[in-house]
Amino acid sequence: MHAALSTLPTDHPVAAVAQRLCEDTSHTVQLGTVACGDCWEQAIRTDQQVVLEFELPADHDADPLSYDGLGATESSRVA
Numbered sequence: 001m002h003a004a005l006s007t008l009p010t011d012h013p014v015a016a017v018a019q020r021l022c023e024d025t026s027h028t029v030q031l032g033t034v035a036c037g038d039c040w041e042q043a044i045r046t047d048q049q050v051v052l053e054f055e056l057p058a059d060h061d062a063d064p065l066s067y068d069g070l071g072a073t074e075s076s077r078v079a
């Protein structure tokens, strides 16, 4: 675990997840941070696993065409 993880900004995409993890486990959080480093690490790893599992584009600003392709594949599989 990197010590710097505990100082990530509150507007980080997984900040809310990390904060909830930390609250649920009653960890002590440094003043001005949203979660401890362990919870940040777990939240980021979970986020990355979801991206890989569902083959999502890593970047939210990725080419929207790849979203369309994925959606077409999924709906044709269902139909």
Ligand SMILES: [Zn+2]
Residues within 6 Å of the ligand: 021, 022, 023, 025, 027, 028, 035, 036, 037, 038, 039, 040
């Ligand atoms: Zn924690």
